[in-house]
Amino acid sequence: MFAAFFAAYAVLKDGVNSGPSGKDLFNLPYALIETFVLLFAALTSGIGSIFVHRRKRKRAITFFLITALLGLGFLSMEWIELSDWIQRGYSWKFSAFLSTFFTIIGTHAFHVFFAILWVFVFLIPLFFRQITDTDIRRLSCLRMFWQFIFIVWVCIFNIVYLIGAL
Amino acid sequence: MIDVSHKWNSSFKPLILGFIAAVILTIFSYLASSMLLIATLAVIECVVLLVTFLGLGLEAKPRWNLLAFFFMLAVTIILIGGSVWIMNHLNYNMMPMDMQMHKQMKGSL
Numbered sequence: 001m002f003a004a005f006f007a008a009y010a011v012l013k014d015g016v017n018s019g020p021s022g023k024d025l026f027n028l029p030y031a032l033i034e035t036f037v038l039l040f041a042a043l044t045s046g047i048g049s050i051f052v053h054r055r056k057r058k059r060a061i062t063f064f065l066i067t068a069l070l071g072l073g074f075l076s077m078e079w080i081e082l083s084d085w086i087q088r089g090y091s092w093k094f095s096a097f098l099s100t101f102f103t104i105i106g107t108h109a110f111h112v113f114f115a116i117l118w119v120f121v122f123l124i125p126l127f128f129r130q131i132t133d134t135d136i137r138r139l140s141c142l143r144m145f146w147q148f149i150f151i152v153w154v155c156i157f158n159i160v161y162l163i164g165a166l
Numbered sequence: 167m168i169d170v171s172h173k174w175n176s177s178f179k180p181l182i183l184g185f186i187a188a189v190i191l192t193i194f195s196y197l198a199s200s201m202l203l204i205a206t207l208a209v210i211e212c213v214v215l216l217v218t219f220l221g222l223g224l225e226a227k228p229r230w231n232l233l234a235f236f237f238m239l240a241v242t243i244i245l246i247g248g249s250v251w252i253m254n255h256l257n258y259n260m261m262p263m264d265m266q267m268h269k270q271m272k273g274s275l
Contacts, residue, residue, distance in 0.1 A: 003242040007249035032196055039188055042219065046181040053176035140175060147219035150188075151212055157192070158208035163201050 002152055005107065006159060009100040021097065025085060026165045034077050035157050038112075041070035042150035049143035055131045060139070061123055067146060068119040071112050078109055101164075104156060111149050118142050175221075184218025187211070 048063030082105065085091070092102035122138050188211060195207040216222040216235075223232050 003245050007246040010246065010250050028196070032192070035192055036189075039185065039192070043181065043185045046219065047178075050176050050178060050181070144220055147215070151215050151219070154188070154192070154211050154215065155208060158195055158204050158211075162195060162198070162204045166199075166201055166204075 002104070002107070002155070005100065005104045006155065009097075009104060009160060009164075021164075023165050025090065026161050027081065028161060028165060030077070030081060031157060031161045034074055034081075035153065037070055037074045037077065038150050038153050041067045041074065042147045044070065045143045045146035049139050052131055052136055052139045057126060057131055060131070061126055064119050064123055064139070064142075068116045071116040071119075071146075075109060075112055075116075078105065101160065104160060108149070108152060108156060111145075111152070115142070115145055115149055118145070180218040180221070184215055187214045187218065 044063045045067040048060050048067060051060035051063060082102070090098055092099045119142065122135070122142055126135065191207055191211040191214070195204050195211070198204050198207060217224070222235060223229065
């Protein structure tokens with residue numbers, strides 16, 4: 001799915017409708033900070049999952065909560081960035097470039113949103129009882145989901161932001 | 167399916183290694199200025215993260231996950247490469263607008 005979106009972006013990148021291109025709109029230091037926020041989320045989800053494996057309940061809960069918090073930080077940073085563009089009139093309706101950009105970013109943000117939701121859904125039972133084998137499997141999957149989200153973001157950051165701003 | 171009993175799941179080493187590699191590679195590609203260099207760094211970073219974060223290729227012998235990954239990779243390359251290739255050639259073969267209009271006017275005369 002992301003592959004198709006990247007293909008669309010690569011093809012339509014220069015269709016800017018005589019408006020702004022990536023070079024004019026992208027704020028690269030801001031995107032770099034977003035990258036590190038998401039990287040830390042992937043790291044803390046990994047640490048949390050290791051503590052689940054070692055059946056350290058409190059530490060696991062703490063680290064997964066940090067993950068969710070960092071994910072929320074990432075989403076709000078994106079929200080601030082993109083609502084600023086839309087206020088200046090450069091929403092997905094403006095040009096083919098912006099359509100593909102918003103599609104990629106929107107899909108990724110959607111994944112992050114559900115990853116945050118999952119953290120809470122999987123953590124709630126852990127407040128009340130000890131860690132079971134089912135929890136280990138669930139939270140290992142959740143960890144993989146977070147780290148997969150970061151790998152997709154690496155592609156977005158490099159291909160969309162950095163190459164798009166050349 | 168993921169193998170949750172694998173020791174990779176409960177050790178800090180691959181996680182920290184992947185984290186440090188990601189930080190370094192991200193900063194490098196941020197500072198890089200050519201498309202080729204950025205693309206290469208992106209590919210390296212993805213491979214490093216797939217191995218350290220997701221444990222790809224670390225499973226026991228019949229490596230179905232790895233096989234599935236390579237299939238996914240082939241589809242992706244065909245999809246992206248094919249689209250870019252076709253669309254660039256379409257642009258190349260397209261007649262410039264004024265020339266097209268000129269021809270149409272000639273035909274109507």
